[in-house]
Amino acid sequence: MxxxxxxxxxxxxxxxxxxxxxxxxxxxxxxxxxxxxxxxxxxxxxxxxxxxxxxxxxxxxxxxxxxxxxxxxxxxxxxxxLDDAAGLERGTVAVAAESLLVLTEPLRTFVPGHPLVDLRLSQASGEGMAEKLKAGDVDLCVTSQPLTGDDIRSRVLLDEAVMLCVPAGHRLAGRGRVGLADLEGEPFLTTRPGYWQRALVDRLFAKAGLDLHVVCEGDEAAVLFQLIDAGLGIALVPALGLRAVTGSAVVWLDVDDPECRRVLSVAWREDTYLSVAAQRFRDHLVGHFHARAEPRSG
Structure with missing residues (x-):
């Protein structure tokens, strides 16, 4: 053997x-x-x-x-x-996330200063990320829903409002703020089950006793705004998405519900060795998002 x-x-x-x-x-x-x-x-x-x-x-x-x-x-x-003890800051750091869009800005400031670190990214649902982490296939997960496991630890990166995004000219576009009852019967764009956006809208609509009418299920966050702009439907989008909107005339509205929020966290296994490179990327993520944290009202 x-x-x-x-x-x-x-x-x-x-x-x-x-x-x-x-x-x-x-x-x-x-x-x-x-x-x-x-x-x-x-x-x-x-x-x-x-x-x-x-x-x-x-x-x-x-x-x-x-x-x-x-x-x-x-x-x-x-x-x-041993590599870390010898001062060799190198190796592979595998990261999984529900949406790779949240990693683009942190990567922009991390990669130039760490040329020997090989970052590998993958996209997965919450359940898929938990499996990857437990199997040792990834070092870190960036997630908007809790990952279960006694040995999984996490740190909050961002706690932000989730807003309603509608096409310009939509009947709600001039409201500024809407309640869940205002959304009954509206065509919704969201993700497949297993991703945080779908879990959030399912939970909010069930709590309000409303029927959810889904017209599009997808994972491409960058395309979402074009689909809304085209008039296909409306969507719940985290406030972070405001920075990603380019070339579309969508309208952002506040949702009058305190549970309409997204908590983004970075998770890792506590029972395995986390390389210096992985630790530094984790700490970089924390520093990046905390520097841009949205102050909570109330």
Missing amino acids: DLLALRYFQTVARLEHVGRAAEKLRVAQPSLSRTLARLENDLGVPLFDRHGRRIRLNRFGTAFLRRVDRALAELDDARQE
Whole structure:
């Protein structure tokens, strides 16, 4: 049993597909299959149930994967800790967020000063981010909804109002402030279930006893304003989006409900080693958003 065999097993176990694992690992499929066979021979038990070209982790493989994940994570943490102790501020920092738009400005001020840090970004729902964090696939998550887990810690980046965005000329455009009852029957643009915008509008409408009429579900925040401007519908958008509006004549309105807010946080696992580079990016995020914090009224 060697380290390479364990990493090969981990990848195949997560994908449960030898072909896709070989592509990801950039090795020949026959070589990968032989490595897995030698590992099973060394352990004395099969790790997968094989049905033709399909494989599934069996109870031995599931138990072994838990130990392998823990052992490889410890080795990766040890290597990063040694690099940090030697003053080598480098490595990869993986960050997941519901919307990558919130990261553009912090990245603009972080990247030039940290040329040796390899930042890797991905987009996911709240549930997807929690899974990535627990699996060790990402170091940090920037989230607008709580991530559950005893070992997950977070810091608030921004607590801001969520506003109503309507097309110019809309019947509500001149109101300045609206109540939830004013929105009944309106066509809404929002995200797919699992993202914070959808959770917020679902919660607000359910509380008010209103039916939500969704005409568009999407994840491209930059396109949202063009769709509103085109007259497709209205949307709840965080106040941070005011800075992102370009080339559209949308109108922003306050919503008369104290729960119509977004709390943006950065989350990480407390039970694993967080590299110096990841710590610095986390602290940079905190400093960036706190410098631009919106004062809360009342």
